[in-house]
Amino acid sequence: MGIQDMIEGKKQWRAHVARIKALPPDYQIVYKEMQRYLFKVGPTDLAGEDLLPGIVDFFEEGAAAGKGVLQLIGSNVAAFCDDLIKESPTYADVYQKSLNGNPGTDEK
Template sequence: MSDTDKDGLIAKFITTVIGDKRRWRQYKARVKQLPPNYRTAVEAIERYVMHFGPSDSDGAASLFEDVADLFERAAADGTPIREIVGQDPVEFVEALVQNYTKGGYVARERNRLISAIDQAAGEDAGNQDGTV
């Protein structure tokens, strides 16, 4: 695969996942202005979200913009990174992602699991003697 093809795939991925390229560039410019330790933290969150975050472009773009807002304010106030993300950064990001996921495959599968278990539990409740 040529570099041009790879660049095209990356651009398509970014457009699909984060939507408007202008929003993405603005977000990246904001992150670039952060102090190095805050920038490193935001880039780590970004990498994680790219794998496990919302699959709709508006949700992902909003999440990234809100993370940039949060870290810009924290940097301006001198808030330590651990005060932002806590002791478990995965838990922090997972909580963020839940607020921005609208029908991605993870949300659909979670709902499917919940529905299947609810249905199975309902059938079990109706058959106390264990018969089907």
Template sequence: MNIQEMLQGKKEWRAHVARVKALPQDYQIVYNEIQKYLFRVGPVELSIGIGLLSGIVDLFEEGASLGKGVLEVTGRDVAAFCDELIKGSKTYTDIYEDSVNQAMNKATKKVTDKMK
């Protein structure tokens, strides 16, 4: 990534943050929680994450313009809303689960080999 791309990325992120700050307070709170959730859980591909966050802001702007409360847009289970958005994408949770399973398989194989 060159300097121009970095500067463009920062400019786009600042514009994104400004859009979030223009949302009603309840939407901002839920957006921030969604952002935290997605940064912890996934998706792994950053480009998906940024596009996803912009899409959420689009959805929230539309909901707010229609006078809907944020939970009318997301539903009461915001984590389930997030999970549905990233369904089918490789997540950090998937990677962690894979590494745990691989470690368990190695450990089980070692024990089994020693028992022979």
């Protein structure tokens, strides 16, 4: 990754954060909880996907329609996040696969 790629990535992240700050306060709180949960659970391709920007798009549409954030996602934030990433491998899956490998072998 070159310097230009890092600069572009930082610009994109700052634009993403600005979109979050433009959301109503309840949406911001739920988004931060979702982001924290997703970073903790760790879908391995989170950085490469459009998952987080897609959530912001979804929230912007809901806010524009005058809906509360819990009307959009329900009361269980973790369950909503799990549904979003159910097809994505997580770091827990990778770890489990490494435990299921043959003892004494190096799986890299």
